[in-house]
Amino acid sequence: MSHAAPIPYPDARPTSPPPAATPPLSADQRAQFDAIARIAHTEAALSILPEKAAVVFSRIGKRLRALGLPDAATYVALIEGPNGTQERENLISALTTNVTSFFRENHHFEHFANQILPTLERRARAGGRVRLWSAACSSGQEAYSLAMVILEQFPEASRYDLRILATDVDRQILTAARAGIYPADLAEQIAPARRKRFFNPAVGEHEIEAAPELKSLIAFNRLNLMSNWPMTGRFDAIFCRNVMIYFDQGTQKKLIDRFAGVCSPGAALYLGHSERIDPASTRDFQQVGQTTFTYLPNTEPGKSGPQQE
Numbered sequence: 271m272s273h274a275a276p277i278p279y280p281d282a283r284p285t286s287p288p289p290a291a292t293p294p295l296s297a298d299q300r301a302q303f304d305a306i307a308r309i310a311h312t313e314a315a316l317s318i319l320p321e322k323a324a325v326v327f328s329r330i331g332k333r334l335r336a337l338g339l340p341d342a343a344t345y346v347a348l349i350e351g352p353n354g355t356q357e358r359e360n361l362i363s364a365l366t367t368n369v370t371s372f373f374r375e376n377h378h379f380e381h382f383a384n385q386i387l388p389t390l391e392r393r394a395r396a397g398g399r400v401r402l403w404s405a406a407c408s409s410g411q412e413a414y415s416l417a418m419v420i421l422e423q424f425p426e427a428s429r430y431d432l433r434i435l436a437t438d439v440d441r442q443i444l445t446a447a448r449a450g451i452y453p454a455d456l457a458e459q460i461a462p463a464r465r466k467r468f469f470n471p472a473v474g475e476h477e478i479e480a481a482p483e484l485k486s487l488i489a490f491n492r493l494n495l496m497s498n499w500p501m502t503g504r505f506d507a508i509f510c511r512n513v514m515i516y517f518d519q520g521t522q523k524k525l526i527d528r529f530a531g532v533c534s535p536g537a538a539l540y541l542g543h544s545e546r547i548d549p550a551s552t553r554d555f556q557q558v559g560q561t562t563f564t565y566l567p568n569t570e571p572g573k574s575g576p577q578q579e
């Protein structure tokens with residue numbers, strides 16, 4: 271699991287000067303960086319600035335060692351070639367950051383518990399279907415936090431048609447998410463009563479494991495937000511937090527439009543603390559709180575979806 275600093279996309283820091291200590295890239299290094307950045311953009315929409323070349327080469331260095339490759343040129347030849355499919359996936363894992371925590375930006379979970387869950391609970395109890403999506407779930411803390419909030423208010427939830435889909439592009443991090451085993455010091459992010467109820471001591475010393483009750487609500491699957499979404503049915507809440515910052519603005523806008531296509535009316539969309547929906551680009555999501563939006567499709571003729579110029 272990588273906890274390295276995020277690689278910001280261009281719009282995140284338009285005025286940042288390049289770090290003074292970074293030596294200039296040779297022509298070969300620049301071509302290698304460009305190839306890696308191009309693949310990262312094609313595969314996962316990651317947008318990486320040349321100023322981050324040192325970070326990129328450091329992360330690639332770990333892949334070279336793992337593969338026993340002599341240099342970056344050989345690595346680039348591999349990921350550009352027909353046998354590079356698996357390694358392109360590993361490259362994306364190496365370049366993304368998986369930083370997350372339990373109850374991160376807790377106001378979203380409070381909003382969900384107070385404003386969204388009561389209606390969903392009534393629907394589920396009446397035999398309806400409820401679907402929630404943690405759309406870049408990293409090592410799973412977001413999805414498990416959501417499951418805790420649900421089970422506190424609706425302890426029988428797993429007996430009804432209520433499920434959390436938790437997805438990420440990074441297969442390795444999903445393995446950790448599915449296991450639900452965390453270092454015990456992370457337990458400090460969880461209130462003691464919740465910890466006692468929803469976590470068990472794990473086999474490993476100084477580790478805790480999400481209880482089966484939590485795990486039973488969640489399906490972890492690999493999904494690249496840039497690819498096809500095979501899910502059918504609509505979502506009643508989407509947590510897509512702290513991933514759009516890695517995408518350029520055009521990609522962010524397309525993603526928001528795609529979310530509109532899979533939300534049920536009244537669904538909540540939660541974004542990360544530095545992520546926004548440009549109000550000029552859609553009328554279908556209305557901001558109802560800090561980085562909290564409600565999907566209310568605009569049914570006036572010609573007014574639904576993105577605004578026209």
Ligand SMILES: C[S@@+](CC[C@H](N)C(=O)[O-])C[C@H]1O[C@@H](n2cnc3c(N)ncnc32)[C@H](O)[C@@H]1O
Binds near residue numbers: 439440
């Ligand atoms: C910083 S973590 C955010 C985790 C969690 N949502 C949170 O806010 O705490 C970003 C996650 O986005 C994932 N990611 C990056 N690009 C992605 C893509 N194109 N599709 C799906 N997930 C992606 C990364 O693998 C990483 O686990």
